[in-house]
Amino acid sequence: MQEVADRVNVSISTVSFVVNNTKPVAPETRRKVLQAIEELGYRRNAMARALASRRSRILCLMFPLMQHDLSSFVDAATAAAAELGYNLVLWPKHNHDAALDVTSVIEAGIADGVLLLEVQLDDERVTRLQAGGAPFALIGRTRDVSGIDFVDIDFERTTRLAVEELARRGHHDLALVLEDMDGTPQAGYAPPVRVEQTFLASVAEQGLAGHVFKVPNAESPDRPLLELLARDAPETTAIVGMHDTAIARLMTAMRHRGLRAPEDLSIIAVESTSVIAPLLDPPLTRYVAPGGELGRRAAEALIGRLEGRTGPPTQLLVSSSLLEGATMADAPRHRAPLDHLLADRPAPPRDDDQPEHALADRTPEHA
């Protein structure tokens, strides 16, 4: 702040006035100050500001109970940090631009280091963090990880295991179901890319046939996944999934068309949300990542850096383990192609959607 003041030949308080809009400043002076701030790359220190003004301008949303999927992860990260004398706060950054401002929290002195989630293959945030010399660790990893501390799920291994297991069970025609992120800010999100690559390579190695289906989060109603499968990969007997809502909708569609999992179609998820998968009917067979370990290791890696540890970066891939649901079975012996099966059982009107049932009076209308 003093440097800024010196450069424009004003006092430090004038700089403060323009930064905070607390007092009127001559337009010309203000302009020059702003320019100097820009040139010097000055950022005010949130801690000092808070100390002097007795206001942090931070609001704290406390949430004791988290039911979503980050729960075990955040839990463990928080605990690990606490054991090492640190606090962990979650900083919601929703839009893409805000996310790019990733170093500000460090520069402001609010935090000592950053843990990054949802890393993309080429992640601008990582570039900025590196450029700014800010301590950070990734949960996930970029394409080039030289010198970067990260902890990630070993999606390659999981995918390979899934394909091999299906091959062992006699499946020859596999389909991979991914979330389609093109056009969203998450385009380039690393896990689906890695899974797709590994899937294709692995299928080739095993001498199997593999198709990839990218399904948007809001499935197009006119072309549900099941129809796409029937049209483009009718011989498919097993699905490798990493898009739970798409899988859920697929299973509903299957039921409505008289197809059964796993008898007609096996399904195995390489990554799965803990809240949805067990509620499916039948429950989804899936690989689950050790969220707690990921969180803990990531926090420890970051704090290690903060405490001055040098040496090679932490680069850890953790393995998922198979959670037996009931959607995987041996390949059916002579199943007809999906398009035939669907043709035999055309899409039913709503009233035929459900298994037949003769015990109650029908009241045809509904909400």
Added chain:
Amino acid sequence: MQEVADRVNVSISTVSFVVNNTKPVAPETRRKVLQAIEELGYRRNAMARALASRRSRILCLMFPLMQHDLSSFVDAATAAAAELGYNLVLWPKHNHDAALDVTSVIEAGIADGVLLLEVQLDDERVTRLQAGGAPFALIGRTRDVSGIDFVDIDFERTTRLAVEELARRGHHDLALVLEDMDGTPQAGYAPPVRVEQTFLASVAEQGLAGHVFKVPNAESPDRPLLELLARDAPETTAIVGMHDTAIARLMTAMRHRGLRAPEDLSIIAVESTSVIAPLLDPPLTRYVAPGGELGRRAAEALIGRLEGRTGPPTQLLVSSSLLEGATMADAPRHRAPLDHLLADRPAPPRDDDQPEHALADRTPEHA
């Protein structure tokens, strides 16, 4: 800190040494300092500490993408805070004891105010916040809300609407499905209590019969909800739900026993997780709360206080709106009691769980 030092007749530095364990201190001195700290209720100021030591001891976990149910809520709260010049951070407090330490973040100077979630009818955290004179606002509300700023969902209204709608559709026997929180730290969580009370009152007003079922989060496998219903409330034709996973399991069980929603049993949820409800088959008819508005209003209320607004507290109840799924219909004319229906269709072994299907070769075994 100076006061502590004075009281024991040591210097301020000595206090610092014992507080931080940074230098050896005579056991006797240390004891006295600790005691003085205790007596005076001294808490060190995190901001000053960070400023002087050039370390905040805070880690920041950035998450750009949130798929869980708090998403819209946090989103809006963050945005509202940002517009008013504040930052919002989420502070994970997982265990009960940690949650009780709710004022520390204020006393440490890290935050100016607190937003509290998952409020219980008699919430110790609220008591402490009030006692400490810390600015706060609730999302939810306690039993006694005099003088408290809060924004909450109008569960009473929603419940009443649900019951009235079912009555209008000719249902006479309703069952309420709640999450059983007894014995958990969330015992006394306000919404289920309010819904239960309103349900019973409303059912009585309408001259209907109402049963309440409290289902633990991990449903007991030997007594699934459907069986309990058949045993204790066999005439039930409509479910009012505020426990999505229980509803999901119920719908699966119904399907396995040849019962249909909504033809045999209508289901309407008074509060629902956005991630599960639309994936159910058929999709759940449900009331949804305006999460964004809740978040925004709560942030605004808190900031208003911080900015020195006086006058009556913000006390806002927002209404949920009905999202049409396909699980609500008029009451069936002459449906047999549930216990009869289940007796006619005994619990099937796994192989009969699914609708019959004759298109594929059966390979009996599965994972």
Added chain:
DNA sequence: TTGTAGGCGTTATCAG
């Protein structure tokens, strides 16, 4: 409209 100076609550250095 701008400058001066004291203070915010700690830590850290250096002397005793």
Added chain:
DNA sequence: CTGATAACGCCTACAA
């Protein structure tokens, strides 16, 4: 082992 004292980076009367 303990105590002065100078930062830490900024805000804010008060004065000019």
